[in-house]
Amino acid sequence: MTEPLLIERRDDVLLWTLNNPDARNPISEIETIDALEDAVLAANRDPSVRVAILTGAGSAFSSGGNVKHMRDKEGMFGGSPAELRQGYRHGIQRIPKALYHCEIPTIAAVNGAAIGAGCDLALMCDLRIASTTAKFAESFVKVGIIPGDGGAWLLPRAVGMARASEMAFTGEAIDAATALDWGLVSQVVEPNELLAAAHALADRVAANPPQVLRMTKKLLREGQHQSLDSLLELSAAFQAIAHTTSDHSEAVNAMLERRDPRFEGR
Secondary structure (H helix, E strand, O other): OOOOEEEEEEOOEEEEEEOOHHHOOEOOOHHHHHHHHHHHHHHHHOOOOOEEEEEEOOOEEEOEOOHHHHHHOOHHHOOOHHHHHHHHHOOOOHHHHHHHOOOOOEEEEEOOEEEOHHHHHHHHOOEEEEEOOOEEEOOHHHHOOOOOOOHHHHHHHHHOHHHHHHHHHHOOOEEHHHHHHHOOOOEEEOHHHHHHHHHHHHHHHHOOOHHHHHHHHHHHHHOOOOOHHHHHHHHHHHHHHHHOOHHHHHHHHHHHOOOOOOOOOO
């Protein structure tokens, strides 16, 4: 069987590529779910990794759920209501949980169609760059289902409630230019420039102290649901750790000496 997720590394940056282009990179198969979850766990455990880029092989980013499997009631789409519930909980819903708890910054390089759960997969990443050929659709209503993988939580945080409602209620796709205008992506480039642009952004992020990057990401996550007082307490604790790192000393010395810093994650 073809590997569902290709993993490459360049310096401190990982490239994760969904690898089922003939089916437009669906993410509802258990092999793909396992591979994405394992990739995140490996990155969390490797302090030398600083950023991950997620993209799709072929012309699509991800088609989301496998519609043929929906029709045939296969895999996570089969069984009684109770079995379907468990299929989602122990299937595709593992992906948003994994990416939410991914400790390193993640960048979605959206090379083509991001449909349904594929749209939500892009939203699970911290940053998004799109090819001019990309399109985004919160299209669950078009196949008679609801966003089952966290889209109702993710999409309003990216584009606001009114635009999220428009996308979710109509199921219609928006193009890359509209995604940029709505703030769903931060950059749109030509298809042949996409990975270079994603790596350039990843390098800008990876240039910073890796442990501080992970703590900063954690604070941004916690800030979405904690009170200000609670977040300030966590920030004080993280700051106490940051001030005692070698990378903090290196950053301050490099700034005062007007040179580029060299961070080692210590």
